[in-house]
Amino acid sequence: MQPEEVAPEIEHPEEIAGSIPPEYPTNIQVYEEKTNKGAIITGIVVFFLVVLGLVYWFFFRGATAPSLPEQGSKEPITLSYWGLWEDAAIMQPLIDAYQKANPHITIQYERMSPEKYRERLIARSNAGNGPDIFRFHNTWIPEIKDVIAPLPAEIMSNEEFEKTFYPIHAKDLKIHENYYGIPLMIDGTILIYNDTILKQAGLSSPPAVWVGDSNDVLSAVNTMTVREPDGQIITSGMAIGTATNIPHYGEMFGILLLLNGGDFYNLSSTEASEALQLYRSFSENEYWTDSMPQAITAFTEGKVAMIIAPSWQVLNIKAQNPDLQIKTAPIPSGLDNVRVALSSYWVEGVNRSNPNQAEAWKFLKYLSTAENLTKLYQLQSQTRLFGNPYPRQDMADLLKNDQYLAAVIRQAQDDVYVTLPVADLTHDEGLNDEVLQYLKNAITASSEGVDYGAALGTAQSGISQILERYEIVKEDQAE
Numbered sequence: 001m002q003p004e005e006v007a008p009e010i011e012h013p014e015e016i017a018g019s020i021p022p023e024y025p026t027n028i029q030v031y032e033e034k035t036n037k038g039a040i041i042t043g044i045v046v047f048f049l050v051v052l053g054l055v056y057w058f059f060f061r062g063a064t065a066p067s068l069p070e071q072g073s074k075e076p077i078t079l080s081y082w083g084l085w086e087d088a089a090i091m092q093p094l095i096d097a098y099q100k101a102n103p104h105i106t107i108q109y110e111r112m113s114p115e116k117y118r119e120r121l122i123a124r125s126n127a128g129n130g131p132d133i134f135r136f137h138n139t140w141i142p143e144i145k146d147v148i149a150p151l152p153a154e155i156m157s158n159e160e161f162e163k164t165f166y167p168i169h170a171k172d173l174k175i176h177e178n179y180y181g182i183p184l185m186i187d188g189t190i191l192i193y194n195d196t197i198l199k200q201a202g203l204s205s206p207p208a209v210w211v212g213d214s215n216d217v218l219s220a221v222n223t224m225t226v227r228e229p230d231g232q233i234i235t236s237g238m239a240i241g242t243a244t245n246i247p248h249y250g251e252m253f254g255i256l257l258l259l260n261g262g263d264f265y266n267l268s269s270t271e272a273s274e275a276l277q278l279y280r281s282f283s284e285n286e287y288w289t290d291s292m293p294q295a296i297t298a299f300t301e302g303k304v305a306m307i308i309a310p311s312w313q314v315l316n317i318k319a320q321n322p323d324l325q326i327k328t329a330p331i332p333s334g335l336d337n338v339r340v341a342l343s344s345y346w347v348e349g350v351n352r353s354n355p356n357q358a359e360a361w362k363f364l365k366y367l368s369t370a371e372n373l374t375k376l377y378q379l380q381s382q383t384r385l386f387g388n389p390y391p392r393q394d395m396a397d398l399l400k401n402d403q404y405l406a407a408v409i410r411q412a413q414d415d416v417y418v419t420l421p422v423a424d425l426t427h428d429e430g431l432n433d434e435v436l437q438y439l440k441n442a443i444t445a446s447s448e449g450v451d452y453g454a455a456l457g458t459a460q461s462g463i464s465q466i467l468e469r470y471e472i473v474k475e476d477q478a479e
Contacts, residue, residue, distance in 0.1 A: 074104040077356050079363065081109045082131040084117065084346065090379045098366055105359060107133075114427040122147055125351055132354040133364065137426045138172045138345050139419060141180060142470040149352040150178035155361040164368070165391050168343050168417040181347035182364040184373065185388035187310045188343040188417050189251050190407040191332065192317075195325040197224055197235060197305040206306065206329045209337075210259065210278075217332050221287050224305040233286070238306040239295035241283025243443040246295045248309045250422035250436045251342045253279050253443070255308070259334030264420050265467070265474045267442075267460040273452040280446055290447070300324065310344045311389065311408050318385050328407045330416075343417040344426075345391075370395055421472070431470055438462040 083091060088109050095107045110131075112120075118140065124130040125147045136144055151161070161179050162170050166186055173181045193206045207213070207220040221237030228234060243249045256279050257264065262271035282288050288304070296313060298304045300321045307313070314326055331341040348367070350360040366372060373390055380387030389399060389408045396413055399405045411417055421431045422439065442459040446452050467473075 076104050076106065077359050078106040078108060079132040079354075079356065079360055081107055081133040082117075082121070082135060083109055083111045084114055084135045085111075086380070087111055087383075090376070090383070093379060094367060094372055094375060098363055105363070107363065116427075116429065118143060118428045118430060125353055128353060130351050130353060132351055132356065133360050134349055134351065135346050136181070136349050137423065137428065137432075138183075138343060138347055139421050139423050139426065139432055140428060141173070141175065142421075142472050143428065143430050144349075145175070147352055148180050149350045149354065149357050150175075150180055151182065151350075151361060152358060155358065156182070156365055164393065166393060166412040166417075167415040168412060168419065169391060172343065172419050173347065181349045182361075182368050183345065183347045183391040184367055184376065185345050186343075186391045186412050187312060187345040187389055187408055188411060189248065189255065189308050189331055189341045190311055190411070191306060191329045192299070192309055192311075192314060193306045193327055193329065194299070194302065194304075195327045197302070201305075206327075207332050208329075210256075210332050210334055212335070221282065221306070225287050231286070233289070233292065235302070236288050236292060236298070236304040238282065239288050239292070239298060239304045240308070241280055241288045242290050242447070243440040244290050245292060246288075247313075248307075248424045249443065250424060250432075250439050251344070251420075252308050253439060254342050254418075254420045254422045255331060255340050258340045258418060259338055263474075267456040267463065268453065270453075272456050276442065276446060276452045276456060280443065280452070283447065311405055314404050315384050315386070327403050328405075330407045330411050339411075339414065339416040340418055341411045341416050342422070343419045344423045368392070374398075421467075431466065431472075434466050435463055438466075 081091075088111060091109045095109060099105055099107060118136075121130060121134055121136075122144065130147065136148070141148070156164075156179075158174075158177070158179065165183055168188075169183050169186070170179075173179050173183070191206055198206060201220075201224040203215065203220060203223065205215070207215050207217045210217045213219070217238070224235065224237035225233065226235040239246050240252055246252070253275065254264065256275040257267075257272055260271045260275045260278070262269055262275050266272065283290070292298055293301070293303065295304065295307055296309070296316065299307050300317045302321075302324065308331065311328065314328065317324060317326065331339065333339045348364050350357050350364070354360055367376070368391070370392055373392065373395065377387035377390070386402070386404055389405045389412075390396070393413070396409050399409045402409075421435050423432050424436060426432050438459040442455040445455040445458070
């Protein structure tokens, strides 16, 4: 930030209009003789003063004074902003309002393609021509730690951050004592279900637990699955159990792993094997098979009753089938009412190489105010079914009764979100995608007869190398 320019100090403040120049002597003797000599001296003095006055006027008053910048003026600043999912038309009204209030700031927003986005972000940033502001996934911080700048305390203190946003934001975005990003949304896995199929099966509500209840997941899946006389599936109760035709299979396995007391950093454990066995059981009992269509497509076509995915998948489904009766619910709980859902949302960050980081953070804080998040949601809702779920705790009541987003908000409020590098469709072509490939191999291997433990043991070997490469350690092992 450039300090405001002020009028330069006058080296001799006494040299102002009406004063006597300091070089002029003030101890001239005045003779009281009544002679012409006194008159002559007086005339000389008057003449000299007149000449000095004319010189002063010409040089200090008559000449044109140099123009000074207006008080409060600032150097012009241009900030480049890489977005991912929002068109410029959605972001521009908010940008225009900010620029009007801050005329020295120009923000150039560009919606980028998700393909190779993370790699392009890092390469451009390392070359010195990356964006000043950019969007990133909440699981990416280990991948972009050399690019992203910390949030200055004078812009938003840690206390303000933690009071404003949800607990999962604080867990994900904090490294040591600093936060690295400002979220404009919250999202994660929820249970998405076809309310028509649910009612046709005689169920009044979706399952709230995985096992141990008359309406647990296993019972509900069995009740809602419809078959031909030869056993062929007409309608599946739930898309779960495979990896080849299910988006978010890694997140579903991660949920079962944590609910069973397993540890992502120790996939060779008995708890991990039991989680994989439970996941595979839905396919082994032929409630869902590899021969079924892709899960989102099947749900859209009314061929499956329940899926687990982030809320944004509802937008894709309703865009293709607006008449489908969709509702959502929190992820079913495990034994002893343990609740777990996996987070998956996007954050706005500032580039470490940005010479105007403070101005960039001020703009992001502006976007994160309740007023502007409301405007952003309204703008998003003009082009799709609903906007991004609000990230602010003080805005939870605005969505608590929403048929699509209430489950997202409830899970955020209850602090059940956990972040693991198994988020699908982030297009990172790095941490998430590499880990998911090892999990996919393990699930597929177990479907081909490989022991659950052996399949996960192989996956653990590869995943450990990935975590080491990105310097990811278990929280209780971190310094």
